[in-house]
Amino acid sequence: MTTIKDVAKLAGVSTSTASRALHNSDMISEATKERVRRAMQELDYSPNYSAQNLVNRTTNTIGIVLPVRESQDSLGNNPFFMQIIQGISSVCSEYDYMVSLASGRTVDELRKNCQALIRSGNISKFIFLYSHKDDPVFDFVKKQKKVSCVVVGSSYEKLATKSVQFVDNDNHQAGRDVAEFMVSKGFEHLVFAYTDMDELVQTERYQGCCEYLQEHQKDSLSLHFSRVKEDENILKLQQFLAEHPKTQAFIACDDIMAIRLQRLLKNDKQEKSYAVISFNNSLITEIANPALTSVDIFPYQLGEKAAQLLLEKSRKSVSQKVIIPHQIIERESTLRF
Incomplete structure (x- = not known):
């Protein structure tokens, strides 16, 4: 079974450097990252994220929060949400992240599902596919420690912070x-x-x-x-x-x-x-x-931009809101x- 040590040896770097390159660390040059990626591809190496997550108490998964609907069929059959999720997934694949959906027929059910993702799944990155007035689910998630969110939509508070950003149309x-x-x-x-x-x-x-x-x-x-x-x-x-x-x-x-x-x-x-x-x-x-x-x-682009904001490693400034055009x-x- 191929290990990170094998990748490091083929790429001509230390194991720690290969690991940092794998996690897209800013400490590693793009040239070195590329050598590590080529070695991974040549050896057909797939990182064991589950083991890493257990050790680090983190996860390479984004939680996607869907709006409350009386019938979940109305969400599953809605191509708008499917296109946004496709856009999110395309970016997540580039960053070696997975997605997990949170849905519910009631506000309380949705809040409990988000709570389970945070506490049991160690998920700390969320994308909300809706913006709702006085939303207890959003209020609960954004108050959790070390949790960051991107909202596809606007905020009644009209504020973005280091932990919450917005992608929307006008x-x-x-x-x-x-x-x-x-x-x-x-x-x-x-x-x-x-x-x-x-x-x-x-x-x-x-x-x-x-x-x-x-x-x-x-x-x-x-x-x-x-x-x-x-x-x-x-x-x-x-x-x-x-x-x-x-x-x-x-x-x-x-x-x-x-x-x-x-x-x-x-x-x-x-x-x-x-x-x-x-x-x-x-x-x-x-x-x-x-x-x-x-x-x-352009829902696909909405999803792409939301995921990009959430997964960027360094944010020198906080974008108050990213606007996607309409036609x-x-x-x-x-x-x-």
């Missing part, structure tokens, strides 16, 4: 851009469809839409939908459209909401056609019927009927 501007795009298409009576305004990303998108519409003396209505109660959603939609017959288009908080809305409108057998635009531009937008116009927020991708769902 969702407020994205909301304004969507409203401007729809008005330019001739849609004046718009409705923002959402599921949870305590999720900051939905709030910021809604506020951006409202701001633009109010500046241009347009309607800025909103409609809340449940993530799981479809019968309730149908009744809500029917009542809303009866009360607001001038409605022309919906701005959905994300692609999943947009697909649900398209289905509700079809099942309700509406004679009138409504335009729909959404956010995230996940894979499902192209196969929707009609194909969805959506705001691409409206136009498809059939916003064509004038």
Whole structure:
């Protein structure tokens, strides 16, 4: 069985130098690191991280914290989260890190799962894939000793520290851009469809839409939908459209909401056609019927940047927030009927 001593011998360095190179130590030059990597590849050497973790009481694993959902199917079937996780995993592979997911149907369940990762799994690096108002899970994790976090989203506190950083889109501007795009298409009576305004990303998108519409003396209505109660959603939609017959288009908080809305409108057998635009531009937008116009927020890059921030060995300065750009991708769902 190949050992780190064999790697060191082939690379022409000491065992301690090979070990430091393996862990990407700043004390070792890039040239030496490269020699060690070539030796590892030639010998087909794989580090025994489990043994190292037991000795050092550390782990080469990142905890990815998913938002609370009443049904975990809504997360597993959401390509947005899958694309972010793929971006995270690609960077983790470069650093020889693994990922572990924390999820839950309730806040308490999610907090307990994070607690188990910290105390039993010795995980000290976390990426939150959501930002939620007054979140006890996030508050619990960030208060733990020697734990660092990156949040994909914004913070109500608007602060970054050495232990907490943020990667996000400018969702407020994205909301304004969507409203401007729809008005330019001739849609004046718009409705923002959402599921949870305590999720900051939905709030910021809604506020951006409202701001633009109010500046241009347009309607800025909103409609809340449940993530799981479809019968309730149908009744809500029917009542809303009866009360607001001038409605022309919906701005959905994300692609999943947009697909649900398209289905509700079809099942309700509406004679009138409504335009729909959404956010995230996940894979499902192209196969929707009609194909969805959506705001691409580049989730893979969000995941990559979050992992890079968390795994950088030296931080001479703390980035308050890294902003990933967005782009409206136009498809059939916003064509004038």
